[in-house]
Amino acid sequence: MPEVRLVGPNGEQVGIVPIVKALELAREADLDLVEVAPTARPPVAKLMDYGKFKYESAMKAREARRNQAHTVIKEIKLRPKIDPHDYETKKGHVVRFLKGGDKVKVTIMFRGREQSRPELGFRLLQRLADDVADLGFVESRPKQDGRNMIMVIGPHKKKAEARAERNAARARARAEG
Structure with a gap:
């Protein structure tokens, strides 16, 4: 039996x-x-x-989905011959995205004869990665993709940590002013 x-x-x-x-x-x-x-x-x-077991497991799954971090990839496009001020502006955007806990896809677009000088794009991406090294890390190395060169930078902080930090800063600002 x-x-x-x-x-x-x-x-x-x-x-x-x-x-x-x-x-x-x-x-x-x-x-x-x-x-x-x-x-x-x-x-x-x-x-x-x-029935109760199924309901509770469904509620747990729903709660887990709600607490799941949604990975957002923001994209910044550059040209190899970028003006220093424009570079600083674009770098500011990358910094803002990384502070927000988002990944950043940096694309360098080559036109015409620029395609024969991919090292210019590589150097620019390395410079950007070095400038934001305290906020993020290079998740995928620069690679040529047709007319573009692409690199992905991931944040050191998770999205939830960045949100909590931002809310704490707002609360401090409200308390002071």
Whole structure:
């Protein structure tokens, strides 16, 4: 006669019992007999309210999805022959994105004869990576992709940490002024 290791409704170990007896106990307690570990020897079954179990597991999954960090990739486009002031402006955007906890995809667009000098784009990307090294790290090295050269910079801080820090700074500002 097949047997199962039975776990009670409060998590207590009932022991190894025949399936018929386990079903009988479930009927008496007005609960369901649910197999929780089918590969175990003997299989493990638990007495529980299956509807309530499904509802609670759905709520846990929903809560986990809500707390999940949504990775956003922001993109900045540059040209190899960029003016110093324009470079500083674009660097400011990258800094803002990294402080916000977002990844940044930096694209350098080559036109015409610039394509024969990819080292200009590589040097520019290295310079940008060095300038923002305290806020982020190079997640994917610069690589040529047709007319573009692409590099991804990831933030050191997670999005949730950045948001908490920003909210704390706002609260301090409100308290002072």
